[in-house]
Amino acid sequence: MLPADWIAHRRPEDREPVGWLRPEGEEWVAVSLLGRDLTGAVDWDVAEAALEEAGLSWMANVWMLERDDDEPLRVRLVEVTPGLVLVQTDDFGAIDVAVERFELPWPAPATLRPRRDDDPDGRVLFAG
Incomplete structure (x- = not known):
């Protein structure tokens, strides 16, 4: 509030x-x-x-959600209100990609931060 x-x-x-x-x-x-x-x-x-x-x-920028058990997750802001920050995994503009949503407290925790150049980009172009 x-x-x-x-x-x-x-x-x-x-x-x-x-x-x-x-x-x-x-x-x-x-x-x-x-x-x-x-x-x-x-x-x-x-x-x-x-x-x-x-x-x-x-609000249109890529953000990173820090996680204790894994590397940072690339996310986009979905909704920001006093009381709620809703983010979802970045879909890279595709409409048919499953996304995972995370509800965060407001004010946004420090674990939600802007993307840095050295962050993983969340895409794998060639595996193996």
Whole structure:
């Protein structure tokens, strides 16, 4: 549940929500839709700019879900709300691929992270 003093911030051009401004003393912290701080305590304008710069493009990115018992799993965000982060295994754009979904808490845990260049890509082109 969102704290009552968090203020929703929407993109000016289409009013799409991109995060929140959380008070920190006399300053503000930009918080992403995943519930993660994007800035430290800064002026209101700086926090707003950070949210607008982050936008929503990150929602289309590949993410990695760290697992204790295996290598990281390549996933895509399906739904992000205060209270739920739903991800599924990356289907690489195919409509006929079975996917596995994982329900994560909100704010998103650190085990959900952006993909790095050295992560496995989840595809095997030639085996054997």
